[in-house]
Amino acid sequence: MKVNIASVKKFFSKVKDLWIRFKNFKVVIVFAFIVKWLYRLINFIIRQALLILILYSAAFTIAASYFMYKGFVYVYDLYDGVVSLKDDQPEMSKYMQALLDSNPSFEIKHTYVPLDSIHINLRKAVIASEDAGFYFHPGFDIHAISEALEANRVSGKTKFGGSTITQQLAKNLFLSGERSWERKFKELAYALLMERELGKDRILELYLNYAQWGKDIFGCQEACLTYYKKSCSKLSVDQAINLAAMLASPGKHHPNMRESQFMAKRRAVIYQNMFPKKDSLLVDSLRQLMAPRSSSSQALDAGAPANAHDKSAKGGHSSASKSQAPKDKMPKEKASVKDSAGHKAKNKKK
Numbered sequence: 001m002k003v004n005i006a007s008v009k010k011f012f013s014k015v016k017d018l019w020i021r022f023k024n025f026k027v028v029i030v031f032a033f034i035v036k037w038l039y040r041l042i043n044f045i046i047r048q049a050l051l052i053l054i055l056y057s058a059a060f061t062i063a064a065s066y067f068m069y070k071g072f073v074y075v076y077d078l079y080d081g082v083v084s085l086k087d088d089q090p091e092m093s094k095y096m097q098a099l100l101d102s103n104p105s106f107e108i109k110h111t112y113v114p115l116d117s118i119h120i121n122l123r124k125a126v127i128a129s130e131d132a133g134f135y136f137h138p139g140f141d142i143h144a145i146s147e148a149l150e151a152n153r154v155s156g157k158t159k160f161g162g163s164t165i166t167q168q169l170a171k172n173l174f175l176s177g178e179r180s181w182e183r184k185f186k187e188l189a190y191a192l193l194m195e196r197e198l199g200k201d202r203i204l205e206l207y208l209n210y211a212q213w214g215k216d217i218f219g220c221q222e223a224c225l226t227y228y229k230k231s232c233s234k235l236s237v238d239q240a241i242n243l244a245a246m247l248a249s250p251g252k253h254h255p256n257m258r259e260s261q262f263m264a265k266r267r268a269v270i271y272q273n274m275f276p277k278k279d280s281l282l283v284d285s286l287r288q289l290m291a292p293r294s295s296s297s298q299a300l301d302a303g304a305p306a307n308a309h310d311k312s313a314k315g316g317h318s319s320a321s322k323s324q325a326p327k328d329k330m331p332k333e334k335a336s337v338k339d340s341a342g343h344k345a346k347n348k349k350k
Helices: 005-023 026-083 094-102 120-130 142-155 165-174 181-197 200-210 220-227 237-248 261-274 285-290 295-302 305-349
Strands: none
Touching (some): 120 200, 120 261, 165 181, 181 200, 220 237, 237 261
């Protein structure tokens, strides 16, 4: 098929003329100008956004690295402080140091003894007084915290904190007395680390040796020497309960305060937790403290709970001896009956 060259040239010349006419229109010129600047603006915005994203990524990386380093140092300090307690014990706790800083002339009485030199009565009494679930929780007790909140609501005052023995030890050894969320976080972190690294027996040993038992008395050994003139390895149940009862307020009370309603309540709670009845589910110090006083608790106020335990033991022995007495007499009575019956039979034969 032959192509007509003249017609093709004529067609392209017409297209060229149309383009020249279209190009000379002002609307087209304005539209092209707008498109051109829109392209430049979008290009600029994309470039700036990419630059900002790169700078933000770099800044975020630097900040994250810094905070990760600070977090590592923070956690390592906590961990190192806890691990050092495995074999060593500090000369004094943070709380003892704070007392000395506030009053340089203040004299602290403190003696450290190992756990096997502390009588089992005192260990059980302190656990019953401060943390009945000590051997069962991971360092904090949700149930105790909820009970403390409920007790505070009932009393209308913030009297109970629900802290475990581990948390109290962390606060005494490492933390100040300020109330803040940071301190509570550190307290919880120290408690979890101590539970993991030290174990229950070591925590209890440290607690008994750094707990406050008077205005200037720290440690159970010094408390026993001061109040009872004996070593803490020779305590009776009654003396152990009295010492444990004063832990809630060591600056205002001492173990020989028999007229104190506070000490009477504490002794009753400790005795209840140490020697619960088989059918009793009320092994809860806070709930027991907030309950109205009954006649039995008033009777306990007059004397030590341990004496009641001793009396019950003595009563058990005495009742046992009494129950055995009739058995001993029964054969004699039967023998006397048989003798009298035989005597009557002989008289009849005669």
